[in-house]
Amino acid sequence: MSENRFARPGCDVAWCPGCGNYGILNQVRDTLAALDLDQQRTVLVSGIGQAAKLPQYLRVHYFNGLHGRALPVATAIKASNRNLTVIAESGDGDMYGEGGNHFLHCIRRNPDLTNIVHNNMVYGLTKGQASPTSPRGFVTPLQVDGVILEPFNPLAVAIALDAAFVARAYVGNVEETRAILQAAIQHRGYALVDLLQPCVTFNKLNTYQWFAAHTAPLPSDHDPGDRQQAFARACEEEPLRLGIFYQKEKPVFEEQLAAYAADPRPVHERRVDLGLLATTMRELGWG
Amino acid sequence: MSENRFARPGCDVAWCPGCGNYGILNQVRDTLAALDLDQQRTVLVSGIGQAAKLPQYLRVHYFNGLHGRALPVATAIKASNRNLTVIAESGDGDMYGEGGNHFLHCIRRNPDLTNIVHNNMVYGLTKGQASPTSPRGFVTPLQVDGVILEPFNPLAVAIALDAAFVARAYVGNVEETRAILQAAIQHRGYALVDLLQPCVTFNKLNTYQWFAAHTAPLPSDHDPGDRQQAFARACEEEPLRLGIFYQKEKPVFEEQLAAYAADPRPVHERRVDLGLLATTMRELGWG
Amino acid sequence: MATPPRSEVALLFGGEAGQGLQTLQTLMLRLLSQAGWHVFAASEFMSRIRGGSNSVTLRAAPHPVNAWCEKVDLCLILDPAALPRLQGRFGTETVVVGDPRSLGEVAGMIPLPLQELSKAAGGVLFANAIACGFLARLLGLDRELLNATVASYFGDSANAQSAANLAATRHGWEAAAPHAGCCALLLPSQPRAAAERPLLLDGSAAVALGALAGGCNFIASYPMSPSTGVLIHLARQARTHGVVVEQAEDEIAAINMALGSWYAGGRALVSTSGGGFDLMTEGLSLCGAIESPLVIHLAQRPGPATGLPTRSEQGDLELARYGGHGEFPRAILAPGTLEDAFLCAAHAFAMADASQSPVILLTDQFLLDSVYDIPDLPLADRPPETQIVVTAADYQRYAPSVNGVSPRGIPGLGAGLVCVDSDEHDAQGCITEDFAVRTAMVDKRLAKGELLRFDLALPPRLYGPADFTSLIVGFGSTYGCVREALARVDAPHTAFLYCPQVYPLPAEVVDALLQAQIVIVIENNATGQFARLLRAETGRGADRQWLKYNGLPFSVEEVVAHLQEEDWS
Amino acid sequence: MATPPRSEVALLFGGEAGQGLQTLQTLMLRLLSQAGWHVFAASEFMSRIRGGSNSVTLRAAPHPVNAWCEKVDLCLILDPAALPRLQGRFGTETVVVGDPRSLGEVAGMIPLPLQELSKAAGGVLFANAIACGFLARLLGLDRELLNATVASYFGDSANAQSAANLAATRHGWEAAAPHAGCCALLLPSQPRAAAERPLLLDGSAAVALGALAGGCNFIASYPMSPSTGVLIHLARQARTHGVVVEQAEDEIAAINMALGSWYAGGRALVSTSGGGFDLMTEGLSLCGAIESPLVIHLAQRPGPATGLPTRSEQGDLELARYGGHGEFPRAILAPGTLEDAFLCAAHAFAMADASQSPVILLTDQFLLDSVYDIPDLPLADRPPETQIVVTAADYQRYAPSVNGVSPRGIPGLGAGLVCVDSDEHDAQGCITEDFAVRTAMVDKRLAKGELLRFDLALPPRLYGPADFTSLIVGFGSTYGCVREALARVDAPHTAFLYCPQVYPLPAEVVDALLQAQIVIVIENNATGQFARLLRAETGRGADRQWLKYNGLPFSVEEVVAHLQEEDWS
Numbered sequence A, B: 001m002s003e004n005r006f007a008r009p010g011c012d013v014a015w016c017p018g019c020g021n022y023g024i025l026n027q028v029r030d031t032l033a034a035l036d037l038d039q040q041r042t043v044l045v046s047g048i049g050q051a052a053k054l055p056q057y058l059r060v061h062y063f064n065g066l067h068g069r070a071l072p073v074a075t076a077i078k079a080s081n082r083n084l085t086v087i088a089e090s091g092d093g094d095m096y097g098e099g100g101n102h103f104l105h106c107i108r109r110n111p112d113l114t115n116i117v118h119n120n121m122v123y124g125l126t127k128g129q130a131s132p133t134s135p136r137g138f139v140t141p142l143q144v145d146g147v148i149l150e151p152f153n154p155l156a157v158a159i160a161l162d163a164a165f166v167a168r169a170y171v172g173n174v175e176e177t178r179a180i181l182q183a184a185i186q187h188r189g190y191a192l193v194d195l196l197q198p199c200v201t202f203n204k205l206n207t208y209q210w211f212a213a214h215t216a217p218l219p220s221d222h223d224p225g226d227r228q229q230a231f232a233r234a235c236e237e238e239p240l241r242l243g244i245f246y247q248k249e250k251p252v253f254e255e256q257l258a259a260y261a262a263d264p265r266p267v268h269e270r271r272v273d274l275g276l277l278a279t280t281m282r283e284l285g286w287g
Numbered sequence C, D: 001m002a003t004p005p006r007s008e009v010a011l012l013f014g015g016e017a018g019q020g021l022q023t024l025q026t027l028m029l030r031l032l033s034q035a036g037w038h039v040f041a042a043s044e045f046m047s048r049i050r051g052g053s054n055s056v057t058l059r060a061a062p063h064p065v066n067a068w069c070e071k072v073d074l075c076l077i078l079d080p081a082a083l084p085r086l087q088g089r090f091g092t093e094t095v096v097v098g099d100p101r102s103l104g105e106v107a108g109m110i111p112l113p114l115q116e117l118s119k120a121a122g123g124v125l126f127a128n129a130i131a132c133g134f135l136a137r138l139l140g141l142d143r144e145l146l147n148a149t150v151a152s153y154f155g156d157s158a159n160a161q162s163a164a165n166l167a168a169t170r171h172g173w174e175a176a177a178p179h180a181g182c183c184a185l186l187l188p189s190q191p192r193a194a195a196e197r198p199l200l201l202d203g204s205a206a207v208a209l210g211a212l213a214g215g216c217n218f219i220a221s222y223p224m225s226p227s228t229g230v231l232i233h234l235a236r237q238a239r240t241h242g243v244v245v246e247q248a249e250d251e252i253a254a255i256n257m258a259l260g261s262w263y264a265g266g267r268a269l270v271s272t273s274g275g276g277f278d279l280m281t282e283g284l285s286l287c288g289a290i291e292s293p294l295v296i297h298l299a300q301r302p303g304p305a306t307g308l309p310t311r312s313e314q315g316d317l318e319l320a321r322y323g324g325h326g327e328f329p330r331a332i333l334a335p336g337t338l339e340d341a342f343l344c345a346a347h348a349f350a351m352a353d354a355s356q357s358p359v360i361l362l363t364d365q366f367l368l369d370s371v372y373d374i375p376d377l378p379l380a381d382r383p384p385e386t387q388i389v390v391t392a393a394d395y396q397r398y399a400p401s402v403n404g405v406s407p408r409g410i411p412g413l414g415a416g417l418v419c420v421d422s423d424e425h426d427a428q429g430c431i432t433e434d435f436a437v438r439t440a441m442v443d444k445r446l447a448k449g450e451l452l453r454f455d456l457a458l459p460p461r462l463y464g465p466a467d468f469t470s471l472i473v474g475f476g477s478t479y480g481c482v483r484e485a486l487a488r489v490d491a492p493h494t495a496f497l498y499c500p501q502v503y504p505l506p507a508e509v510v511d512a513l514l515q516a517q518i519v520i521v522i523e524n525n526a527t528g529q530f531a532r533l534l535r536a537e538t539g540r541g542a543d544r545q546w547l548k549y550n551g552l553p554f555s556v557e558e559v560v561a562h563l564q565e566e567d568w569s
């Protein structure tokens, strides 16, 4: 794939050998190329964590910001320049833990962006603490007696929020994951891809083998237009279903902004209208 | 109700005349008395907003903290002294907006506390901006063209998180609301009561009349043990159903803490065991 | 009780939230302004929507006024709680007006039968117009002007609401007959021609207009008193001026959105108060790390924590200076007048853009809620240009440069890639742990601080003799009361140094401190933050500190008293 | 390459993450300690789990050592990247050990056929034991002691893992035969009896033990390097010591949980780093407002933003001092030794409890990850008592008092109600907007600052002549290198003032500054935050600043060089 113009060959990748992130990197890179996206208009936004390093290894614009804060940054980029393709990606701790509030409200906003969450059910970069998606009983250096919290079910929550696009993929299924990523990027509106990824160093439970054994595609008769069905399938724990659970056309955030009502240009192309401003000043100035 | 020992007569209540909060205050006060709770062991925790002023008007212990942060405070109070009855209450902006992340993760933790959310679909104290539950199109001084975000559905999200107790009440239905509050407080584990409340000053849409016309009790055959059914009913928008949507026995956070494995006493009753500490020091000290 | 005509007047209105003090304030401001006076109003109010006890102080004078004073010439009392709260400010000559029906008998009070007249006029909604008519007559104002003002406020006179309010005004006017002119203003002032109308703005509007003048086209914020006004003003202008406006789910989202917008070529603002600013400090640090421009409006109110949400303080200066972890440059602008609120807001965008650093606009509730007339706001000749470059294929976001500023590209404009990283990074924006690169990047970032201190700085202004020996130093909203007090007191060799830029300290501030034999720092907080900042930066602190921290701004009288306590010999 | 026996030795191990440097460090520390030496190790590592290039510096000497030095006597290189990264630290006498199979031919390198031996021993897992055996022989250590140390590390010798590692150690030992004693230590040191064993602790363990000694029974935190170690230590002790431990969803939850726990009678700690601390600052302000005790461990790493997550800096002092809006007292303790890390952590709880204020324990990555031997930790005679009262029915949480401290009740203990409010409140904890109450409450809160400055303060320690004229001032982890450097250089009339309490400044610090003719401030940051703080508080700043900000701590050599540049005449 060295001709892939999104590839950044020769960079020093900081992931462990065997990490599921390599597969995600390949799949994202291939999807960007397959969609023939304009490199100059493709922006990746990430937080902090192992997953969040991904943009460093691609030839794209990127904004590698704070732990947990990729979604507000991505939303604003899209809202400031609607010509850009925006992908927000990070780990499960980043997106569902520290960033949980943005996850909720970004879905409510429904900006046209893709949200890829590397779900390895653990905090990789900080050395193996539980993440919101870690299973009950999962023992870590911090959760010495095992996790006692209910695991966060991102799909069920997204469907409860009536998210516009909700999917789960597993990095081990290369073709299927590419197809899901492609559909997610092409979807107009917010699209969640919860992407199962083995962390070979800190998650000895949810391994490649485990995922292979405990995942299965959604039944072929699954109707992504049916919210109740989507929710029911999202609640299933064994097997974890893979595929597009829910999809819906909804009004897109940035299309409804008053700022674009009269002027479709990105904000950076605009200049202050001084005459108009003088008028506004007078209007406000009459007490 | 002046003999109610939870009443704090003569205090200067800062709410507008006619506000739905008065009803909530009465219902909470009556419920505390009806449950014959020990006043010395009842703690109310709130954030900031009109709703969050409620504890000021009761004779209870209270912790009136920061906007959005009642749930972590309440969780820790309960985890530090399991003999206390803890109620966390605040407005919809506080609990679902600023405090959204705590809402998610508190439900995952499942501490034995009651979470009452005064849902007036608006920011009262800051003068009428949209809240997460404001309906689409709701016009405010800030949302001048109306709300463009999908309203937050707290019940659906709580059910998606498999919350232990999920209910909706309307302050206009006095008896029903008392019964729900009573069941919520008695429930072992996290209990959400989304309590619909008219804001007579800033929400001219969702008035007493509106709520009366657009709410209805859950059908009598509703089974709160059925998560899928609960979710389906939570998704219904017309009418808004009232009652206990979902209820489940689940392991309670503070009961699973290692700190209580050998010693059930609240932390304030314990003293450092210096002999044990010397041993620990030696154990850690061998490099 | 009639007093000789006055050359200026201070009115005080006390009432509950929801009783319409704001409407009355606006009506009286317009009326007095139209009558040719300079006007000023400041309100103090509780953190509640209805009830409680609030007040508005409104001044009219032949010269510009922009300070709060305690003295009251004419006081209108609308609720029983107001009287005990406010009467400490009354002098022997204060004329008190109120409705005996609600207040009971008060010695010397001029009765305004507001309940009765309101009922007759059609309800409590008309109380403001009645009061306005009543007061206008006590002040000896012109009846035609009164009618014109009321009519224009309530819409054209054909409309029913307007007509009813005009009638109510008349009732008020008539009820005042026995006391007409009892509090008359001296000059038979010339009404202004419509074309000469000054601007009547509050601080929030001035900041919002300044932001627009600075090219602001994006605001994401979470409501919080007293910062919300700016957000609302921009929301109202979203369509006209093409501003992306979003109420964020929390302050953390707000600042991260603002950074995202700058990254994509926007000019973004966030508006918040102390508690929200706390939550933004990690984003502030990110701003420093990725070298993004950013403008943050920090509207102060008394803390700590929720504190007094609707009151005033200058207690977050050190937070603005030191908030956010790690080390990076920033600037803090603290305007004390409406013109400066406008100019500082506009300049903040230019500064942020040119230095690729955060600029904090530090205001407070008093400034934001104060209204007065100013002739005009100084619009620039040309719209501001965002300093972005069209990137070449080999573009490096953090290319080394002498002054620390690297050309800023944005995605979609040019052939290069724009890579920004919150980790330490190399010139390209890639993560690095190279020790030498780290040192170079720290130096590069800090170098930009010099731009903020010199090239882009807003100098202080000195009022008083250039050869002063005593120097009063202040920032932000203490400006008005210090200037007015100095005009009243004979304080030889004393000058006032007003600092609209409090960090980094412009060289002129340092020079003035060195010249002074006695330095007095005035600030609206308890611990003397500005004095400490001056000492930290220059080694020269305050010899005397004038502090106030009860939630109210300084009054002119308090500053006069402080001045009089000084030994000017 | 054999050199004459040395009285002390500095080892350096360079390798990738995942190659087991930590195990090797522990083995060698234990071995050298058991052999009777004082030992010290500090590691520097990249922010990645595998790969990259990390290193450990390990020193052994007849006297206590607790500073990082650049000098290397014996260097073991495990990965090719390490050599170019580390060789700048080599001197002419440095002995370099490595596997030519992975490194290629390196002039003068003593070959350690690690790949081959590992394979023979059963895999890469055994590389540490092999290296340990090899190094032990180069250092001329006792073979029995080596075996005993390895065996005790891997569990009792009957176990298979232990046996295999012992065999690997032997292979390493044997491979070193041609170079035995080439880097020998001078003294045929006495192995210690088991009972004389010192403690071998790192800074994180010392902080955690100090917290337990201070009565900590609650910790809520969100993982963040380098603060996570403390959290993990307490999690391991949760059951034994009855500590409620929770990984919060974010730092905001963490600090609010901690405040909730104190309210309910717990003694709570939060542990975080700069970015997390930013997010906690609103909670910090709340702590000030409700007058709750609180202990915050702020483990510094280089910023701004994500910065260098695994490296060291003292760049958050001003954040600790000024973070959080509004005005309220706080204390900042910055230990520089393991004993002080322990004592400060324990004392922080006592201080917080007695003053009902936040106390910030300011450490850094270098201190937390450094390991050395200390004889013991000073446990108190009696367990700490939380200063809570049994409330009477008329209990008032904020009852006025002379020193600002009101008796603290908790729910469920007594007949009173415990009402705390983040808004300004009266003695009972009810919201108020009364101006006089506001002023009184601000004064009450600020009064407690005096307790922190005087009664509860940890005084500075002066090393050097009492009649010094030059004074080096430092805080936190620069302690070790300054003391060692001063012992090496003849710097007459020079003393070192080490300040474990950096805020409020104890009186002794102020006195010492006033005595000094020349003040030199050493700090591990770029802008001189401590010097600025000293100037802000005392007017006396630094004449000279020794700063470092590349992500590494000061080395002894650097401080020596700084000292030598000074003109001591």
Ligand SMILES: Cc1ncc(C[n+]2csc(CCOP(=O)(O)OP(=O)(O)O)c2C)c(N)n1
Residues within 6 Å of the ligand: A048, A049, A050, A051, A052, A066, A067, A090, A091, A092, A093, A094, A095, A098, A118, A120, A122, A123, A124, A125, A126, A131, D222, D223, D224, D225, D251, D275, D276, D279, D306
């Ligand atoms: C505010 C803040 N808190 C904590 C951290 C430390 N931190 C960095 S990455 C991370 C979690 C990583 O887990 P995840 O998001 O699941 O990513 P992964 O490494 O597993 O891919 C944490 C807690 C931080 N950088 N910033």
Ligand SMILES: Cc1ncc(C[n+]2csc(CCOP(=O)(O)OP(=O)(O)O)c2C)c(N)n1
Residues within 6 Å of the ligand: B048, B049, B050, B051, B052, B066, B067, B090, B091, B092, B093, B094, B095, B098, B118, B120, B122, B123, B124, B125, B126, B131, C222, C223, C224, C225, C251, C275, C276, C279, C306
């Ligand atoms: C960190 C922070 N941000 C913002 C605010 C300002 N604020 C106070 S109450 C409130 C919203 C109130 O709405 P809601 O929670 O729905 O309560 P209501 O007043 O409607 O009962 C806001 C935004 C604050 N106090 N703190």
Ligand code: SF4
Residues within 6 Å of the ligand: A014, A015, A016, A018, A019, A020, A021, A050, A051, A120, A124, A125, A198, A199, A200, A201, A202, D049, D050
């Ligand atoms: S720690 Fe886990 S997630 Fe991180 S790079 Fe290694 S295997 Fe991947």
Ligand code: SF4
Residues within 6 Å of the ligand: B014, B015, B016, B018, B019, B020, B021, B050, B051, B120, B124, B125, B198, B199, B200, B201, B202, C049, C050
């Ligand atoms: S503003 Fe609304 S919610 Fe607040 S007190 Fe008034 S009516 Fe109630």
Ligand SMILES: [Mg+2]
Residues within 6 Å of the ligand: A091, A092, A093, A118, A119, A120, A121, A122, A123, A124, A131
């Ligand atoms: Mg993860």
Ligand SMILES: [Mg+2]
Residues within 6 Å of the ligand: B049, B091, B092, B093, B118, B119, B120, B121, B122, B123, B124, B131
């Ligand atoms: Mg509300």
